[in-house]
Amino acid sequence: MNKALKRLTFIILIISGVSIVYMFYKLSETKLNVSKTIVSKTYSNSKHGIISFFTPISNQLEYTLEKMAHIPFSHWDEKSINNEVFPGLRKNPEINSFGLANSKGQEYVLFQGNEKWYSRTYNPSEKDTTPTWKEYVVKGNTLVEVYSWSTKTKHNPKERPWYKGAQKTDNEKYWTAPYRFNINQKLGMSVSQSWKDQSEKDLGITITYSFYLDEVVKLLNRIKPTEKSKTYLTYNDTILISVTPKNHVEIKKIDDDLxxxxxxxxxxxxxxxxxxxxxxxxxxxxxxxxxREQRLTMSILIPEKDFLTSINKLQTLLLIGFTSLVIVALLVLALHIRQIEYQKLLIEKGKVIEEKREEILKSIQYAKYIQDSMMPSNEEIQEKLKNSSVIHLPKDIVAGDFYWVQKHHPYVLFAVGDCTGHGVPGAMISVMCQTALNRSVLEFSLFEPHKILDKTKELFLEQININNTHFNDGMDISFCILNRENNYLYWSGANNPLYIIKHQTNELITFKADKQPIGRFPNSKPFSQKEIQLEKGDRIYLFTDGFQDQFGGPKQKKYNPANFRKLLIKTNTLTIPKQKQVLLETFNKWKGEMEQIDDMCILVVEV
Incomplete structure (x- = not known):
């Protein structure tokens, strides 16, 4: 009977395993189809955004041309032109300027600058051929002149890209490639069209509407389907328009080293x-x-993880289901083989223990994932702190040490904390302390280090229940706020000092912290604050005691603070990446084969 049950169990297990493998295979096909469908749908929505941007500009040109082409050029003056085009400029804020030029070299431009409106008139047929400029104020839906002046700058409007391009398109719209506007040297594009004057047949007239590529940056950011997506526009397969990480427009020729x-x-x-x-x-x-002659190509790149999360979770559930099926099958089998030798029973118990150990290890690994997600990535640190580095070495998988960075222009807030203990207990205290720190800054809008530490201490004690007198854990921390505009540093510390090494002299200056932690402490008092004027090239060092307390070396002694300061001074002249490498190599060489005794964290920021 037992043999029959064994065979039946194995058959069921094999069939179930094959079924789940087949489901995995079909799910992989589904992922491919879903990816293509989502990308196509996302692209369609984004393309609609592109069309919605360029179509109103094109329509505005058609509308203006239809109104102006039926009236002889000689009947138009500055006021009538303003009355005609200004409502359209206000209706379409992405348009920056209107321009008009004719084959005689006469030109009129109306544009907005610094929230004011200006015009420039140029008439080479007059005695005074210098351009005339005017400034306007807006009253209702019209422009009223308030000031005028002349400049000696001479130019030929017929050399403008929009004018030259319109002459080649035989009374059709012409869209220019990106170019720099002569008024302010900003990058932009124009759409223009020409016609012949009704009364003076040899007179060719061209009008244009222009917009800055800054508006295209806003457009590309607006149509991005996810935060980490990448969007590009290509003009006539020759020029690539993209957005830099600092949100600036960038243009490159396609034949460049892309x-x-x-x-x-x-x-x-x-x-x-x-x-x-x-x-x-x-x-x-x-x-x-x-x-007919100009075209745009829109390209979108979407990170796969941004839209396949649900399917990946389903794959994980299938894997869990398969594992559960195996466990159930083994348990059913175990119930019917009671006469197994004692040694085999011990082996089975060992397997269970190993599975539990792996589950605990996975839980700790997931806790590390959660802890890491609360701290900024290297990319975020470089973005917010520029020339900086961080070393974070937990004693165990998770740590009580942490680093923290926030940016509120022009200030950058950063800190290094050392919570009681290490491993899972230290990590739990770390999460509580980071939560209190985030609330102090983001919820209570505090912006002075000593007040932030006072509020963090208050919130931390609330979390652990202030009446729980048996809980004496807490946090040591060094907290900085740096004004990037004037290099002024505001600092407070709880037990952890601050080191600053001057760029000019390579001198290390120590700022002592208040001798009390973030936590329960007898006779505690408000934290103090120091204000420090820094110079470019000075380096700020925040750290925990893990490096200087590490046992090692030939006599297996602590590294100690004095040697740590000497090491920082010695490596301060190196580049930030090289200094980080030397610090890590020194720590590992000192530790040797000995066990790491505590978490270790060092944050270096160069002003």
Whole structure:
């Protein structure tokens, strides 16, 4: 009977395993189809945003041309032109300026600058050929002149890109490539169109509407489907328009040394998966015509993890289901083989213990994932602190030491904390302390280090229940606020000091902390604050005691604070990355084969 049950159990297990493997295979196919569908749908929505940006500009040009082309040029003056085009400029705020020029070299430009409106008139047929400028105020839906002046700058409006391009398109709209406006040297684009005057047949007239590429940056950011997506526009397959990490517009020629993934996606009308820095992206491109001769190609790259989270979770659930099925099958089998030898029973118990150990290890690993997610990534640190580095070495998988960074222009807030203990207990205290720290800054809007530490201490004690006199854990911390505009540093410390090494003299200056922690402490008092004027190149050092308390070396002694200060002075002249490398090598060499006794964290910031 037992043999029959064994066989039946194994058959069920094999069938179930094959079924789940097949489901995995079908789910992989589903992921591919879902990826293509989502990318196509996202691209369609984003393309609608592009069309919604350029179409009103094109329509405004058509409307203005229809109104002006039926009236002889000689009947138009500055006031009538302003009355005609100004309502359209206000209706379409993405348009920055209106321009008009004719084949005689006469020009009129109306544009907005610094929230004011200006015009420039140029008439080479007059005795005074210098351009005339005017400033206007807005009253209702009209412009009223308040000031005028002349400049000696001479120019030929017929050399403008929008004018020259319109002459080649035979009374059709012409969209320029990105170019710099002569008024303020900003990057922008223009759409223009020409016609012949009704009364003076040899007189050619061209009008244009222009917009800054800053508006395109806003557009590209607006149509991004997710925060980490990448969007690009390509003009006539020759010029690439993109947004830099600092949110500035960037244009490049397609034949320049562009990354391979950009060239790949520009040639991919169908959704395609590519790798960028070991991360999977899905993207595609499509072209739409601005006019018969000009076109834009929009390209979008979406991180795969941004839209496949649900399917990946389903795969995990299938894996859990498969594991559960195996466990159930083994348990059923175990119930029917009572005559197994005692040694085999011990082996089975050992397997259970190992599974529990792995579960606990996975839980701790997930706790590390949670803890890491609360601290800024290296990319965020470089973005907010610029030239800086962080070393974070937990004694165990999770740590009681942590680093913390926030940015509120022009200030950067950063800190290094050392919570009681290490491992899981230290990590739990760390989470409580970081939560209190975040609330002090984000919820209570505090912006002075000593007040932030006072509030953090108050919130931490609330979390542990102030009446619980048996809880004596807490946190030592060094907390800074740096004004990036004037290099002024505000600092407070709880047991942890601050080191600053001057760039000019390589001198280390120590600022002592208040001798009390964030936590329960007899005769506690409000934290003090120091204000320090720094110079460019000075370095700020925040750290915990893990480095200087580490046992090692030939005599297996502590590294001690004095040696730590000497090491910082010795390495201060190195670049930030090289200094980080030397600090790590020194720590590991000193520790040798000995066990790490505590968590270790060092944050270095160069002004």
């Amino acid at each position: 990354p391979a993934y950009i060239k790949t996606i520009l040639l991919s009308p169908e959704p395609k998966k590519i790798k960028i820095d070991e991360e999977s992206y899905w993207g595609s491109s499509d072209t739409f015509n601005l006019s």
